[in-house]
Amino acid sequence: MIGHHPFLPHLKALLQAARLARGIHVYYLEKGFSQGTKSGPNDLVTQADKEAEEAIRDFLLARFPEAGFFGEEGGSHGSKEMRFIVDPLDGTVNYAHGFPFYGVSLALEVAGRIEVGVIMDTARNETFYALRGGGAYLDGRPIRVTERTELLGSLLATGFPYDVAKDPENLTYFSRALRRGLLVRRPGAAALDLAYVAAGRLEGFWEVKLNPWDVAAGWLLVEEAGGRVTGLKGEPYALGNRYIVATNGRIHEALLQVLQEDLE
Template sequence: MTDLAAALTVAVEAARTAGAIHRAHAGKALNIRSKSTYSDLVTEVDALSEAAIREVIARTYPDHAVLGEEEGLAGGSGDAPYRWVVDPLDGTVNYAHGFPFSCVSVGLEERGERVVGAVFDQGRDELFTATRGGGAFLNGSLIRVSDTPTLTTPALVSTGFPYDGSGEGNLALVARLLRLGVPVRRPGAAALDLCYVACGRIDAYWEFGLKPWDSAAGSLILEEAGGTVTGRDGVPTPYAPMIVATNGRVHAELLALLREE
């Protein structure tokens, strides 16, 4: 078993190093291009940040695999016991437009189990961290999920939409919450959505079509803060086609709404 405290130190260094790149390029002309659709953007900051993250990790853990949004799986084999899962710039569209909701996400899996997570919001200088069994923290202070008991208290809920046409299917789910009078937000950076549930700023979050780098670190932070992360079927996982993340208290209620036909 790896030393989780040492691994977290590396995760934090990698996240802060990438965050410094975000800050250095903020507000400047960016080389922006599209990926899967015209609205699925990527910038040179994404590539520079991922390269920097990989360099930091390789200095301490040269034999570990790294799965990143921009470069895919590298630096190890697909069945390596340790895999870092990184999003060098979560919320690229927000960042490219100057909308202040984006972050760096760095997680570590040990034999498939998420054991370390660091999410750094460079704009607010907020660092969310967790280790398996060690609790969750925001800038070094322990965090916990909210105690909101029901969706109609009311809870504050967030969601997201994929960049292709499949996002239309989420509109009906949003409408169910709105009809109950539950306020719904769409901030646009999954890792931060998960961390905001972890620290009690929002009570629940769901989204279709996330990739491992979107949810690896944030889901661990949320679980260590006392929250719940499952698929739509209620099975615990951060990697389902649709993930549902809550303070735990509203989880069954939200699942029931999302499952309605």
């Protein structure tokens, strides 16, 4: 099915771009890197974030000059009809500490729809990718979400924005989940969290205040792997929404209910 997909050339280019990013992540991890902060002391940006984004942008736009580009570090430029949405290093805090859970997330959006998604774990060298209508894969093998139907015992992940102290909304959901006895992790790289739902390593994931570059590729991966992605009330997800809930589908309603339920 993947063999004749109209966006196969874009998938191939995104896979190459992910490898370029990996080279940069690995290089700076070995050599050492300069770093600074953005919105606050925990919101780090390193030389690897910036150089990976430049390398990805130059590579993709040389190949597809008509496309626009929307990256975390450089903002949005060019066409919005067809554009690449890129997080050059997802999990920067993990990366800066040598905690091996980070990667790169690349998506192609055409007429407002994500058509291709690639997420590479650049520490483990695992590559997750999906083509709309063509399925989801990990290193060339098809992946599926899990078949677990019970929320209790399901493995879930979430994350927090850098300004969580000022905007602690997700603490409410986190606390509701823990008080219900759910198993929750906070791995620290939203794109990989979504890829893990797609690959059946997690049953579900939710987060508040993510950006389009964090979720564009993972959203498609979860759906192509047979899962479900919505907002907090079960409404269809759209890029830029404040809430994202992504699951294997089977635990979705039960998770939405726990997140919305006031125990007090």
